[in-house]
Amino acid sequence: MTAPGGAGTLPFPPKSGAGGIPKILTTLIERLDEYLADPASCLPTLNTANGADRQQRLDRRIACVQLLRAQIKYMDLPSMRVGIPQANGGFLCLTLKFLAKQAGLGLRRAERAMRDLQSAGLVRTWQRCEQDEAGNYRGLAAIRQLPAALFGAFGLGKWLRHERSKAVLRRYRAAAAAAKTERRQRDEAQGSLFLHSLKHRLQQSGRRVNAIPPTSGTVNPELEDQVRRRIGALKLQHPDWDRDACYDQAYRELAPPGARQSPRSR
Structure with a gap:
Protein backbone atom coordinates (compact mmCIF):
# COMPACT_ATOMS: atom_id res chain seq x y z
CA MET A 1 0.00 0.00 0.00
CA THR A 2 1.80 3.09 -1.28
CA ALA A 3 1.10 6.62 -0.11
CA PRO A 4 0.03 9.19 -2.70
CA GLY A 5 2.87 11.03 -4.35
CA GLY A 6 5.34 8.20 -3.75
CA ALA A 7 5.90 9.28 -0.15
CA GLY A 8 6.61 5.77 1.09
CA THR A 9 4.83 2.56 1.95
CA LEU A 10 2.21 2.26 4.68
CA PRO A 11 1.84 -0.87 6.85
CA PHE A 12 -0.41 -3.42 5.13
CA PRO A 13 -3.71 -3.95 6.99
CA PRO A 14 -3.85 -7.13 9.11
CA LYS A 15 -5.85 -10.08 7.84
CA SER A 16 -9.48 -10.47 8.94
CA GLY A 17 -11.45 -13.61 9.69
CA ALA A 18 -10.35 -16.55 11.83
CA GLY A 19 -7.34 -15.56 13.89
CA GLY A 20 -7.49 -11.96 12.69
CA ILE A 21 -9.36 -8.79 13.56
CA PRO A 22 -13.03 -8.12 12.68
CA LYS A 23 -13.77 -7.27 9.06
CA ILE A 24 -15.19 -3.87 9.97
CA LEU A 25 -11.84 -2.85 11.43
CA THR A 26 -9.83 -3.95 8.38
CA THR A 27 -12.33 -2.08 6.22
CA LEU A 28 -11.80 1.14 8.18
CA ILE A 29 -8.03 0.64 8.03
CA GLU A 30 -8.26 0.46 4.24
CA ARG A 31 -10.67 3.42 3.99
CA LEU A 32 -8.12 5.68 5.67
CA ASP A 33 -6.39 5.84 2.28
CA GLU A 34 -9.15 8.28 1.36
CA TYR A 35 -7.82 10.76 3.90
CA LEU A 36 -4.36 10.61 2.38
CA ALA A 37 -5.82 11.45 -1.04
CA ASP A 38 -8.36 14.09 0.06
CA PRO A 39 -7.91 15.19 3.71
CA ALA A 40 -10.27 18.18 3.58
CA SER A 41 -13.36 16.13 2.68
CA CYS A 42 -12.71 12.98 4.77
CA LEU A 43 -11.51 14.19 8.18
CA PRO A 44 -11.47 17.99 8.13
CA THR A 45 -10.77 18.30 11.86
CA LEU A 46 -7.56 16.30 11.45
CA ASN A 47 -6.61 18.27 8.36
CA THR A 48 -6.64 21.49 10.42
CA ALA A 49 -5.40 19.97 13.69
CA ASN A 50 -2.12 21.89 13.49
CA GLY A 51 -3.99 25.19 13.47
CA ALA A 52 -2.81 26.20 10.01
CA ASP A 53 -5.05 27.24 7.11
CA ARG A 54 -3.13 25.19 4.61
CA GLN A 55 -3.66 21.49 4.03
CA GLN A 56 -1.86 19.10 6.39
CA ARG A 57 1.51 18.06 4.99
CA LEU A 58 1.66 14.60 3.44
CA ASP A 59 4.30 13.26 5.82
CA ARG A 60 2.22 14.42 8.78
CA ARG A 61 -0.89 12.85 7.26
CA ILE A 62 0.93 9.55 6.84
CA ALA A 63 2.08 9.57 10.48
CA CYS A 64 -1.46 10.22 11.72
CA VAL A 65 -2.93 7.50 9.50
CA GLN A 66 -0.29 4.95 10.49
CA LEU A 67 -0.83 5.60 14.20
CA LEU A 68 -4.60 5.55 13.80
CA ARG A 69 -4.40 2.23 11.96
CA ALA A 70 -2.32 0.72 14.75
CA GLN A 71 -5.00 1.71 17.27
CA ILE A 72 -7.86 0.44 15.11
CA LYS A 73 -6.07 -2.90 14.85
CA TYR A 74 -6.19 -3.26 18.65
CA MET A 75 -9.63 -1.71 19.23
CA ASP A 76 -12.03 -3.69 21.42
CA LEU A 77 -15.44 -3.48 19.74
CA PRO A 78 -17.70 -3.62 22.85
CA SER A 79 -15.88 -0.80 24.67
CA MET A 80 -14.19 0.97 21.70
CA ARG A 81 -11.03 1.09 23.82
CA VAL A 82 -7.58 0.42 22.44
CA GLY A 83 -6.03 -2.61 24.07
CA ILE A 84 -6.51 -6.29 24.84
CA PRO A 85 -9.39 -7.66 27.01
CA GLN A 86 -8.20 -10.10 29.67
CA ALA A 87 -9.76 -13.42 30.64
CA ASN A 88 -10.29 -12.20 34.23
CA GLY A 89 -12.41 -9.26 33.08
CA GLY A 90 -9.57 -6.73 33.14
CA PHE A 91 -8.23 -4.73 30.22
CA LEU A 92 -4.63 -4.30 29.08
CA CYS A 93 -4.02 -0.78 27.78
CA LEU A 94 -1.21 -0.28 25.26
CA THR A 95 1.63 2.20 25.61
CA LEU A 96 2.36 4.79 22.97
CA LYS A 97 5.78 3.20 22.54
CA PHE A 98 4.12 -0.08 21.58
CA LEU A 99 1.66 1.62 19.21
CA ALA A 100 4.48 3.60 17.60
CA LYS A 101 6.36 0.38 16.89
CA GLN A 102 3.21 -1.18 15.40
CA ALA A 103 2.79 1.90 13.21
CA GLY A 104 6.43 1.92 12.09
CA LEU A 105 7.05 5.35 13.63
CA GLY A 106 9.67 6.80 15.90
CA LEU A 107 8.41 7.74 19.36
CA ARG A 108 8.74 11.52 18.84
CA ARG A 109 6.88 11.37 15.54
CA ALA A 110 4.19 9.21 17.13
CA GLU A 111 3.78 11.73 19.96
CA ARG A 112 3.16 14.53 17.45
CA ALA A 113 0.71 12.38 15.52
CA MET A 114 -1.14 11.45 18.72
CA ARG A 115 -1.52 15.14 19.62
CA ASP A 116 -3.03 15.77 16.19
CA LEU A 117 -5.45 12.85 16.55
CA GLN A 118 -6.52 14.01 20.00
CA SER A 119 -6.98 17.59 18.83
CA ALA A 120 -9.14 16.35 15.94
CA GLY A 121 -11.36 14.35 18.32
CA LEU A 122 -10.36 11.03 16.75
CA VAL A 123 -8.78 9.60 19.91
CA ARG A 124 -9.93 10.18 23.48
CA THR A 125 -7.23 9.72 26.09
CA TRP A 126 -7.22 9.40 29.89
CA GLN A 127 -3.84 9.43 31.60
CA ARG A 128 -3.24 7.03 34.50
CA CYS A 129 -0.71 6.59 37.28
CA GLU A 130 -0.21 4.47 40.38
CA GLN A 131 1.45 5.06 43.74
CA ASP A 132 4.02 2.63 45.11
CA GLU A 133 4.68 1.76 48.74
CA ALA A 134 7.20 4.60 49.03
CA GLY A 135 4.59 7.14 47.98
CA ASN A 136 6.09 7.74 44.54
CA TYR A 137 3.94 7.87 41.42
CA ARG A 138 4.66 6.24 38.09
CA GLY A 139 2.76 6.55 34.85
CA LEU A 140 0.74 3.72 33.35
CA ALA A 141 -0.38 3.13 29.79
CA ALA A 142 -3.13 5.64 29.05
CA ILE A 143 -6.71 4.60 28.38
CA ARG A 144 -7.48 5.35 24.74
CA GLN A 145 -10.87 5.16 23.07
CA LEU A 146 -11.88 5.68 19.46
CA PRO A 147 -15.19 7.50 18.78
CA ALA A 148 -18.02 6.00 16.77
CA ALA A 149 -17.90 9.17 14.66
CA LEU A 150 -14.63 7.95 13.13
CA PHE A 151 -16.52 5.04 11.57
CA GLY A 152 -19.42 7.28 10.61
CA ALA A 153 -17.07 9.59 8.71
CA PHE A 154 -16.41 6.72 6.29
CA GLY A 155 -20.00 5.47 6.05
CA LEU A 156 -19.54 2.60 8.52
CA GLY A 157 -21.76 3.83 11.38
CA LYS A 158 -24.65 1.38 10.88
CA TRP A 159 -22.27 -1.55 10.41
CA LEU A 160 -20.43 -0.57 13.60
CA ARG A 161 -23.63 -0.65 15.68
CA HIS A 162 -24.44 -4.11 14.32
CA GLU A 163 -20.95 -5.50 14.99
CA ARG A 164 -20.79 -4.01 18.49
CA SER A 165 -24.11 -5.62 19.42
CA LYS A 166 -22.83 -9.01 18.29
CA ALA A 167 -19.51 -8.53 20.11
CA VAL A 168 -21.26 -7.61 23.38
CA LEU A 169 -23.51 -10.68 23.11
CA ARG A 170 -20.49 -12.93 22.48
CA ARG A 171 -18.76 -11.54 25.54
CA TYR A 172 -21.81 -12.09 27.75
CA ARG A 173 -22.12 -15.68 26.52
CA ALA A 174 -18.42 -16.33 27.11
CA ALA A 175 -18.67 -14.93 30.64
CA ALA A 176 -21.74 -17.07 31.38
CA ALA A 177 -20.01 -20.19 30.05
CA ALA A 178 -16.92 -19.48 32.14
Missing part, protein backbone atom coordinates in the same frame (compact mmCIF):
# COMPACT_ATOMS: atom_id res chain seq x y z
CA ALA A 179 -19.04 -19.00 35.26
CA LYS A 180 -20.89 -22.26 34.58
CA THR A 181 -17.61 -24.14 34.16
CA GLU A 182 -16.28 -22.65 37.38
CA ARG A 183 -19.39 -23.70 39.30
CA ARG A 184 -19.21 -27.22 37.90
CA GLN A 185 -15.53 -27.56 38.80
CA ARG A 186 -16.24 -26.26 42.30
CA ASP A 187 -19.10 -28.72 42.78
CA GLU A 188 -16.94 -31.59 41.54
CA ALA A 189 -14.10 -30.62 43.85
CA GLN A 190 -16.38 -30.29 46.88
CA GLY A 191 -18.06 -33.60 46.08
CA SER A 192 -14.70 -35.32 45.73
CA LEU A 193 -13.48 -33.91 49.04
CA PHE A 194 -16.73 -34.85 50.75
CA LEU A 195 -16.60 -38.42 49.44
CA HIS A 196 -12.97 -38.77 50.52
CA SER A 197 -13.89 -37.50 53.98
CA LEU A 198 -16.77 -39.97 54.17
CA LYS A 199 -14.54 -42.90 53.20
CA HIS A 200 -11.96 -41.89 55.77
CA ARG A 201 -14.58 -41.58 58.53
CA LEU A 202 -16.03 -45.00 57.79
CA GLN A 203 -12.59 -46.59 57.59
CA GLN A 204 -11.72 -45.08 60.94
CA SER A 205 -14.85 -46.61 62.44
CA GLY A 206 -13.91 -50.04 61.09
CA ARG A 207 -16.74 -50.30 58.55
CA ARG A 208 -16.25 -51.65 55.07
CA VAL A 209 -16.29 -48.86 52.47
CA ASN A 210 -17.39 -49.19 48.87
CA ALA A 211 -17.87 -45.89 47.03
CA ILE A 212 -20.67 -47.11 44.78
CA PRO A 213 -21.20 -50.90 45.27
CA PRO A 214 -23.12 -52.09 42.21
CA THR A 215 -25.08 -55.32 42.07
CA SER A 216 -22.55 -56.96 39.75
CA GLY A 217 -19.81 -56.76 42.38
CA THR A 218 -17.65 -54.33 40.34
CA VAL A 219 -17.30 -50.58 40.80
CA ASN A 220 -19.05 -48.33 38.28
CA PRO A 221 -16.63 -45.38 37.83
CA GLU A 222 -19.11 -43.27 35.87
CA LEU A 223 -21.83 -43.58 38.52
CA GLU A 224 -19.29 -42.96 41.27
CA ASP A 225 -18.20 -39.74 39.57
CA GLN A 226 -21.81 -38.58 39.11
CA VAL A 227 -22.63 -39.24 42.76
CA ARG A 228 -19.51 -37.38 43.87
CA ARG A 229 -20.49 -34.29 41.89
CA ARG A 230 -24.10 -34.47 43.10
CA ILE A 231 -23.01 -34.71 46.74
CA GLY A 232 -21.22 -31.37 46.45
CA ALA A 233 -24.29 -29.69 44.96
CA LEU A 234 -26.62 -31.17 47.59
CA LYS A 235 -24.40 -29.96 50.40
CA LEU A 236 -24.57 -26.43 48.98
CA GLN A 237 -28.36 -26.61 48.64
CA HIS A 238 -28.91 -28.22 52.05
CA PRO A 239 -26.10 -27.16 54.41
CA ASP A 240 -27.99 -28.69 57.34
CA TRP A 241 -27.79 -32.21 55.85
CA ASP A 242 -25.11 -34.51 57.18
CA ARG A 243 -22.82 -36.63 55.04
CA ASP A 244 -24.99 -39.72 55.13
CA ALA A 245 -28.10 -37.84 54.06
CA CYS A 246 -26.30 -36.26 51.07
CA TYR A 247 -24.87 -39.61 50.04
CA ASP A 248 -28.20 -41.42 50.26
CA GLN A 249 -30.04 -38.69 48.32
CA ALA A 250 -27.42 -38.58 45.55
CA TYR A 251 -27.50 -42.34 45.18
CA ARG A 252 -31.31 -42.42 45.06
CA GLU A 253 -31.30 -39.81 42.29
CA LEU A 254 -28.57 -41.32 40.13
CA ALA A 255 -28.50 -45.08 40.69
CA PRO A 256 -30.14 -47.18 37.93
CA PRO A 257 -33.55 -48.86 38.48
CA GLY A 258 -33.26 -51.91 40.65
CA ALA A 259 -30.38 -50.43 42.63
CA ARG A 260 -32.09 -47.38 44.14
CA GLN A 261 -31.31 -48.42 47.70
CA SER A 262 -28.13 -46.74 48.96
CA PRO A 263 -25.38 -49.38 49.49
CA ARG A 264 -24.70 -48.00 52.96
CA SER A 265 -28.31 -48.54 54.02
CA ARG A 266 -28.26 -52.25 53.12
